[in-house]
Amino acid sequence: MISLLCITMISLALAGSAYCQTATPASFISVKTDLGGNVTLPCRLQAEQTFFYGSLKVTWIKVGEDQSQNEDVLVSLGLHKRTYGNFENRAFLLDLEKGDASLVLLDVSMEDMGRYRCEIMDGMEDIIQDVILEVENGLIGGVVFPYSPHRGRYNLNFDEAVRSCESQDAIIASFDQLLKAWKGGLDWCNAGWLNDGTVQYPITKPRQPCGGVNSRPGLRNYGLRNKQMSRFDVFCFVSLLKGYFYWLVQPERLSFDEAVQACRDDDAEIAKVGQMYAAWKLEGYDRCDAGWLADGSVRYPISRPRKNCSPTEAAVRFVGFPDKKVKSYGVYCFKAAK
Known part of the structure; x- marks a missing residue:
């Protein structure tokens, strides 16, 4: 009776230990990449670990603030692989046949930034690895440019501004990118949307139509505007020529x-x-x-x-x-x- 009780307690303890390992990775790795580039998030079996390729199940998720916000990225089981949502056609495993389940992401965007979790299950010893992906906003090696469509100045609401930049193989610029461009000499008197929903424009040479001759150089800020009703130009950003x-x-x-x-x-x-x-x-x-x-x-x-x-x-x-x-x-x- 005592032996049976001990066996039961040990079994429960081992099960609890396995559950904790799955829920909480022992460590994490931080990886940085440039906006628009490609990146590899590392995750692999240990060198001495033996495995049968067809039995490996690999799951990659993007971890949200709580479990309900987790995003499926990729699931692989034997010859069957599937990617999800925004990761379709952009996410691949590096070399699973050699035990390397590292995730390759193509054309990285700012929205890709965050914590990713890799789980490798081979029926013997599971591997759980967290990777923090940091995306550089491309202030170096990029260019901000003002854009307005053929129908003239101040004709874009926020959503149209975002689409206009995308249609020109660019993204809507951030405040930091516009600030860097201004420091580099960008001077433009037309107000444009930024990705935070504010409307601003950079002035290096103060003059009457652009805040007055006695104003100081800087970013003129109209603040947050109604994204649907307000209409302005847009500042776009491009970091790579692909x-x-x-x-x-x-x-x-x-x-x-x-x-x-x-x-x-x-x-x-x-x-x-x-x-x-x-x-x-x-x-x-x-x-x-x-x-x-x-x-x-x-x-x-x-x-x-x-x-x-x-x-x-x-x-x-x-x-x-x-x-x-x-x-x-x-x-x-x-x-x-x-």
């Missing part, structure tokens, strides 16, 4: 539709505004030819100021949104990285 941006040499000037087709004929697509800014800022792209972009605007990037080509400053020059039927411009194309 492909090849180039001027397409053509014997004649093109209409907008002809420009789109010319890029397609070159196995590319017409370039977006964010791609031009990234090429100009991050790669020093310089071309004194005005060309069509995907939003119907005409612009050209100058990194070496000179006569007739932005003589006073390096800048992406904006010509406007001309009639798409006119044949007065060339075209900038973009080939995505493979």
Whole structure:
């Protein structure tokens, strides 16, 4: 009787110990990456641990403030793998056949930041590993640019502003990114949305239409605005050029539709505004030819100021949104990285 009681107590103790191990990982690892980059979150079986590949179950979750806020990322059992939600087509296991269940995340966003939990179950000894992912906001190696659509200034509510940046291969900028851009010399008198729902604009050269000649340089802040009713421009941010941006040499000037087709004929697509800014800022792209972009605007990037080509400053020059039927411009194309 005593022996049976002892066996029962030991069994319960072992079960409780296993439960605690599953609920509370013994340690965590911190990993940093840049916005828009790829990252590997480490998790693997111990070197001396033997296993049968087909029996391994791997689960990755993003841990919320409480259990109800946990997000499924990836589940793998033998040959069957599934990713979930925003992680579809972006999450992969590194090399599970060798016991490496590290999670590879592609095209990391600020929303990916947080705590991730890896659980490897092989029927013998479970592995539980927490990884803290920190995403750098890309203040170094990125560029903030103001954007307004073809219909003119101050026409975007907050949701439209977010979509406008995304449509130009960028994201809506943060306060820190705009502040860094202002310190780097960005001067723009049109107010634009930021990702926190505030509306601001950067002034390095005070003047009458932009807060007055006696005002100090800085970020002019309109504060939080109604995201649906208020309408402004937007400040966008791009940190990576994920492909090849180039001027397409053509014997004649093109209409907008002809420009789109010319890029397609070159196995590319017409370039977006964010791609031009990234090429100009991050790669020093310089071309004194005005060309069509995907939003119907005409612009050209100058990194070496000179006569007739932005003589006073390096800048992406904006010509406007001309009639798409006119044949007065060339075209900038973009080939995505493979």
